[in-house]
Amino acid sequence: MMEAVDNAILTDDICIVEAGTGVGKTLAYLVPAVASGRQTVVATGTRTLMEQLVDKDIPILEEILKAPVNLAVLKGRSNYLCLSRLEAELNSPDLFHDDDRRRLTQIRRWSRDTTTGDIAELAGFGEDDQVLRSVVCDAEVCGGFACPHHEECFLFRARARAMEADLVVTNHHLLMADLAMSARLDDPDADSGPLLPSDSILIIDEAHGLEDVATVAFGLSTSLAAVAEAARDSLTLASMADPAGTRVLHNICRRVEDEYLKLLGLVLGDRERVRIAPDLPDCVTVSRQAAKAWHDLDADLEHMALEVSEKAAETDRMTDLPRRISEIRFILAEVLGGVDLSMVRLVEKRGRGGTFSAYPVDVSDTLRQRLFLRGRPVVLASATMSVAGSTAFFRERLGIPDGAAECILQSPYDYASHVVLYTPTDMAQPNDDAWADQVLDRTAGLINAVGGRTLVLFTSRAAMTRAAEALPQRVPFPVLVQGSMQRKELVERFKRTGNAVLLASNAFREGLDIAGDALSCVIMDRLPFEPPDEPLLNARSERIELYGGSAFSDYQVPLAVIRLRQGFGRLVRRRADKGVVAVLDPRIITKRYGQSFIDSLPPATRTGDFQAVIDWCGRNLR
Secondary structure: OHHHHHHHHHHOOEEEEEEOOOOOHHHHHHHHHHHOOOOEEEEEOOHHHHHHHHHHHHHHHHHHHOOOOOEEEOOOHHHEEOHHHHHHHHOOOOOOOHHHHHHHHHHHHHHHHOOOOEHHHOOOOOOOOHHHHOOEOOOOOOOHHHOOOHHHOHHHHHHHHHHHOOEEEEEHHHHHHHHHHHHHHOOOOOOOOOOOOOOOEEEEEOHHHHHHHHHHHOOEEEEHHHHHHHHHHHHHHHHHHOHHHOHHHHHHHHHHHHHHHHHHHHHHOOOOEEEEOOOOOOOEOOOHHHHHHHHHHHHHHHHHHHHHHHHHHHHOOOOOHHHHHHHHHHHHHHHHHOOOOOEEEEEEEEOOEEEEEEEEOOOHHHHHHHHHOOOOOEEEEEOOOOEOOEOHHHHHHHOOOOOOEEEEEOOOOOHHHHEEEEOOOOOOOOOOHHHHHHHHHHHHHHHHHHOOOEEEEOOOHHHHHHHHHHHHHOOOOOEEEOOOOOHHHHHHHHHHHOOOEEEEOHHHOOOOOOOHHHOOEEEEOOOOOOOOOOHHHHHHHHHHHHOOOOHHHHHHHHHHHHHHHHHHOOOOOOOOOOEEEEEOOOHHHHOOOHHHHHHHOOOOEEEOOHHHHHHHHHHHOO
16 A cells, blocks of 8 residues: 555555555555655544544654654634634623523633634533534634634634644545635635645545535535624624714614524425425425515625625725625525526525525536646545445546556455354334334344444434433443534543443444444444435436436445445454444345445355354354
């Protein structure tokens, strides 16, 4: 693998490397990249993988090279505290709850001590904590250089360090945001620059997840928070410029939030999410009432933009505000009035508000032009890029040019002796009412057989919640649930406990490294197909069918195969690891397409006999 990476660096070329668990892919790409003397950017899929690189792999690299590495870590915006939003929340007249004020005060105290502003350092807040989410950096409301806290901004400080470092560790989200910004820079009037060095060696780890991240990055989205922040900033700016003349603007700013919520309600009705598209099944068109509400909101936003443009010019403050308001108007127009079939348009309810979004159906051409044809070394690494030995699906989805070098390396671990793959054939189909109860029965049986030490991966939050309620009464082991605390804290508690059960969703299929006896069983409730009502899935399927392909065989199955491989890969992290992987979905055996899943997995010993699994655990697991 080092030879393949080194050759890509020497020739400024592209290289795809699939390296099974145990190959040592991180050091295999870090050593030649850093030893080359060129600046290197490593983009990983998750925060967990970034932390593993920084805390474990790079210290080993420094020992190998006998020299320190000038390192910078750069995460996406939402990982950093925004001092401006924190100040606004603390001063908000809408802050009624003492508990919210207490938690905001706790965040403010932490902000005075932290050097990074990385919210992963902040203990006592769950992943979805609404108070914490309200004070992190957000592209839709960022004031940029016009922000009064710009000089002390944690995000901009991190970016400045990255430009000077020899090795930058970041994530896919920020890399794709950087490419999207570079696309804007093709406009000579654009006033912002790239976040990451544009001519460095680029290594994309966990590259199998790049398409989904690119889809969001090259899409458009606006929210109630963006409208509310724009209105609040407009009033602040107006009071600076002309305190006595803000009455008209004040009335408009008070209206726009209500108008946004009215529009959202008219489009959604009693649904949580809709796709806007005329004449397509399971999609909606914009009604006359919704169109009227949209035009009312747009007129007020236009008036707001005109008012603040004058006041920003007078005061030389918040000069980005007119652009932010114009972007909200543009996105609403694209979602509610766009006709380009290359975009999928969504309206979704989220908390009290919701979002209007438009995402590209296909990002392959964009990635080909902006990522792969730039004359720089690009290494794409992952343990799960192939389907039944072929990387054709991965190459096509990302637009990787023909002729790119490829290196597929199998894991050196002894899966046949160390892993049992349990694929029952005596269970109901997932669409049968009896299946959910059978999943709970088999899950409890496996947990008890291995003595806890189990990761259960669900394809839906509802199934995870149901298991979280039922399993504590059926197994004598601690049951931990995703979302109850920060991911890092949750995983550490699972490791420390030694016999715990961790219930999680798709987010834990990758980036989870739990070696040794703490994890001896991975259970997946069903084959990880996308939900049939997923709008992007449907839009991509329509596009594939339009060009004569089979959406199920050419897209849905390969995507699910890669996700199943990721889940399987959570079990064996070191040479001595042993255990059971269970797929409680009989379709992997009973359906013809199931063979693609089996052929893509490591060569474990497979059985459909539950008692045989119990017996194996008794012989092989302590």
